[in-house]
Amino acid sequence: MQSIKSKVAIIGAGPSGLLLGQLLAKQGIDNVIIERVSGDYVLGRIRAGILEQGLVDLLREAGVSERMDAEGHVHDGFAISYYGKPYRIDLNKLTEGKTVMCYGQTEVTRDLMAARAEQGQTTYYSSSKVALHDIESAQPSVTFEQDGVTYQLECDYIAGCDGFHGVSRKSIPAEKRQEFERVYPFGWLGILSETPPVADELIYCKTERGFALASQRSSTRSRYYLQVPLTDKVEDWSDQRFWDELKHRLPQESADALVTGPSIEKSIAPLRSFVCEPMQLGKLFLVGDAAHIVPPTGAKGLNLAASDVAILYGLLCKEYKDNEANASQRYSELALSRVWQAERFSWWMSNMLHDFKDDAGEANNMDQKTFARFMKSELDFYLSHEEGQKVIAMQYVGLPYPQI
Ligand code: FAS
Ligand code: PHB
Secondary structure, X not given: OEEEEOOEEEEOOOHHHHHHHHHHHHOOOOEXXXXXXXXXXHHOOOOOOEEOHHHHHHHHHOOOOHHHHXXXXXXXXXXXXXXXXXXXXXXXXXOOOXXXXXXXXXXXXXXXXXXXXXXXXXXXXXXXXXXXEOOOOOOOEEEEEEOOEEEEEEOOEEEEOOOOOOOOHHHOOHHHOEEEEEEEEEEXXXXXXXXXXXXXXXXXXXXXXXXXEEEEOOOOOEEEEEEEOOOOOHHHOOHHHHHHHHHHHOOHHHHHHOOOOOEEEEEEEEEEEEEEEOOEEOOEEEOHHHOEEOOHHHOOHHHHHHHHHHHHHHHHHHHHOOOOOOHHHHHHHHHHXXXXXXXXXXHHHHHHHOOOHHHOOHHHOOOHHHHHHHHHHHHHHHHHOHHHHHHHHHHHHOOOOOOO
């Protein structure tokens, strides 16, 4: 067993772990990241595309924003197409100047990985048998294997940034955590294509045939999604079938302008709302998807991970830099207040925009056609009043981070 030491052990080299590691390192707070898969495998995941201002500011503070500022696209608004009638949500006007940045999570991860490697920070990729020990003691540790060597990492704190399927949340005894969950009765079939985006801004489509989203990664690379039944498989969807169905769901002007091409990535993601409370126990903190999951309808997953990181980073700086003992004990309470606001918004957007015929309404204690009428009239009200559009805009750009 090879013994190593660090102030903070970070489990997981996704955006949460890499961003936390980068910010702590800039403050001279020593940290080590332990990741289950290879760096290339992490980069192969196609996920989020919209960054709130809070995340943009964090990436600038972390010193990794040069490519984002050069290649990302600032979006002043987005559209909701309501049965073919597009309503533009003017983020800039409705939030007095706030916007979002369109820049892929893959690129954020790439920038963070490059910075970490350049600074010679320690990351153990392709690790196995990762286990957390003594998380409620003063000397927690992490054991893991890499290239046949077993390591014991002694640390002050463990940041569980290892996603929904990681080891960290499960290291909190079941009797000491509560889990809240809603699994949606449909998935998102996503396609990535080297084709020019169909519009300058994102279009969320509510139609009789189901939900669709037109997003983008650059002026030459598009990202589209279709709501599909959970019983569908990727192989059921040829590119042609995907494009034909997308045209049915886009507003007519966009359908007519759509440029199609071969998919370079195609996958189906399930949708769930999930929160684990508390988000810490002893010296273990749960960060990002390790603690919560949102349906991507509100573009909040990556952005919630970022606000968790900002809160934990701020509290650890108070401890290590300002000698404020136990400041990090406030993490869960501060993080959860913003988590639940984003969970509610993502749940609301998912209810408004999707077709629930597969749910038969049992999750809403009513038959599906009645639920559908309620949702149709609710979205109609929000879209038809500036006050309603403002509520959507406030959440979409991201609520303020809690004061540390
Ligand atoms: P991640 O899951 O990204 O990273 C966790 C890391 O921990 C992984 O690299 C994993 O390999 C590693 N790990 C797991 N177990 C481990 C162990 N035992 N030991 C060591 N390491 C371990 N969000 C949006 O806002 N918009 C979207 O469009 C969107 N689309 C998504 C599509 C899919 C298919 C998925 C799964 C998620 C999507 N999300 C989206 C949410 C996504 O962006 C997450 O919020 C984001 O990846 C969270 O980052 P992390 O918390 O770092 O978790
Ligand atoms: C994406 O570009 O992948 C994306 C954008 C907005 C969402 C979900 C996904 O709400």
